[in-house]
């Protein structure tokens with residue numbers, strides 16, 4: 001690949017140092033994605049400039065117009081502290097006609113709402129858990145069709161923000177309490193979903209018009225405490241000590257019937273299309289004991305540290321880390337016209 005000028009948008013606290021020397025595992029964990037991406041692309045000879053972005057668009061514009069990057073690689077998961085503003089940054093880049101990596105703004109909007117993405121998937125005959133939405137300042141009444149236990153989450157946060165063992169509720173009192181917690185502490189509407197007991201499986205997809213689907217990947221909960229729900233809580237996702245203590249590991253899903261695994265890959269592609277995603281995304285499922293893969297959510301622009309699920313699944317499928325990053329850059333540079341549906 002020719003040498004590129006790459007502007008990398010990152011959270012201002014996550015501008016990576018040049019070396020991991022002297023940092024604890026916990027500290028490295030905070031900016032490992034940013035570190036891996038910058039280091040790997042620089043190592044391949046690209047000119048890489050990280051830019052910290054909090055709540056200002058002007059510096060992005062100044063860099064785009066002044067430095068003229070070939071592509072903007074965005075690792076931002078929020079703008080001004082708001083996760084749902086990621087689509088606005090993508091829109092801004094789109095309006096400047098600068099190529100950027102990851103998903104287009106419409107896909108980001110469609111995938112964001114944990115209700116909307118399930119409604120769209122359901123229309124395409126993908127199994128989804130039943131759910132109810134509890135808007136802010138509204139009394140919590142469980143619809144009769146929704147049986148306990150339920151899992152209560154923020155309607156549009158991600159990264160397991162607000163998800164702990166207490167998120168799974170088996171009484172109406174606990175449901176009301178947890179919905180309140182989401183409203184008060186996370187500050188968003190809540191969604192309560194039918195709790196799917198089973199395996200946690202992820203399918204990565206890469207592509208714009210043509211898609212490459214990665215092998216089905218599993219998050220395993222090796223050694224949870226007695227009575228714990230096997231779910232990806234905030235700790236399970238982000239705390240390396242906890243992961244080690246609890247034997248939380250990821251790897252290729254073992255002992256899946258080949259036709260089930262192929263079906264899940266086809267489902268992942270259908271979901272990717274239905275939600276108008278492009279670039280790269282990870283589609284998450286829970287596989288129930290009776291073998292039904294329920295679609296949980298789509299993550300456009302999932303985290304791509306070398307050790308994380310997406311990059312690990314790609315490597316397992318023969319796509320080395322540098323190759324993966326370069327494919328993501330190429331997909332950003334090759335994205336078609338202003339709207340995917342207008343092509």
Ligand SMILES: Nc1ncnc2c1ncn2[C@@H]1O[C@H](COP(=O)(O)OP(=O)(O)O)[C@@H](O)[C@H]1O
Nearest residue numbers: 129157158159160161193194195196231232297
């Ligand atoms: N309906 C469900 N049934 C069982 N587990 C669930 C369900 N919804 C979420 N979970 C668990 O909670 C985790 C986080 O939920 P998710 O909807 O993916 O939110 P986030 O966007 O924060 O990652 C999932 O990875 C899974 O382990």
Ligand SMILES: [Mg+2]
Nearest residue numbers: 159160284297
């Ligand atoms: Mg998730």
